[in-house]
Amino acid sequence: MSGLRDRVHRGPADPKAPPVTWLAELQSLIGPEAVALWCTDLLAERVSPVDPGQPNLSWVGGAAAGWEVRRIEQYGEPDYWPRVWGARGLLHAWCEPVQAQSTPVVVEALADEHWRVREMAAKVVRRWELPDAAPRLAGLLRDPVPRVRTAAARALAVVGDVEHAETLDAALDDPEVVVRRAAADALHRLATRLDRPDLAERADWL
Numbered sequence: 001m002s003g004l005r006d007r008v009h010r011g012p013a014d015p016k017a018p019p020v021t022w023l024a025e026l027q028s029l030i031g032p033e034a035v036a037l038w039c040t041d042l043l044a045e046r047v048s049p050v051d052p053g054q055p056n057l058s059w060v061g062g063a064a065a066g067w068e069v070r071r072i073e074q075y076g077e078p079d080y081w082p083r084v085w086g087a088r089g090l091l092h093a094w095c096e097p098v099q100a101q102s103t104p105v106v107v108e109a110l111a112d113e114h115w116r117v118r119e120m121a122a123k124v125v126r127r128w129e130l131p132d133a134a135p136r137l138a139g140l141l142r143d144p145v146p147r148v149r150t151a152a153a154r155a156l157a158v159v160g161d162v163e164h165a166e167t168l169d170a171a172l173d174d175p176e177v178v179v180r181r182a183a184a185d186a187l188h189r190l191a192t193r194l195d196r197p198d199l200a201e202r203a204d205w206l
Contacts, residue, residue, distance in 0.1 A: 154182050
């Protein structure tokens with residue numbers, strides 16, 4: 001047991017590998033549910049990123065986790081990165097048995113004070129098709145950060161409904177071309193998914 005604990009505390013074999021590799025390795029050690037719950041708790045800030053009773057932060061942050069740990073040791077509290085990494089972990093370590101626990105945390109993260117967390121949470125919503133997030137995603141189409149608006153539009157493409165078409169239509173006039181394109185694509189996807197071709201009429205012009 002102590003050998004497993006030591007292995008979990010050391011972090012991934014290759015901190016420069018893609019996050020999906022780190023998470024798969026950790027899942028093989030402690031199981032998918034434990035990994036998903038840990039990522040959820042990091043996102044919700046229910047556990048400390050440097051808690052010795054939890055996995056090494058490098059399982060979600062890779063080599064970059066080292067400087068975040070040093071920052072926490074210096075200032076006594078984490079930055080936003082552990083929340084970003086927790087959300088990113090859920091892209092690869094989502095687990096159906098704990099979905100009811102993870103979903104509300106992801107939805108709440110759409111209102112996080114830092115844009116990187118909001119963006120990553122929107123990506124999790126899109127990846128796992130979490131319809132409970134649709135109302136907050138609609139609000140994020142007015143986010144001050146273009147990357148967040150883009151992620152929100154792309155997520156609404158898979159979880160939105162008819163009532164979100166008007167907000168997406170308004171995003172066709174966004175000052176950023178990447179947001180306009182994401183909104184147009186989302187409207188086309190909504191039109192196809194809901195069998196409502198009229199929803200994408202204005203998007204056809206983009």
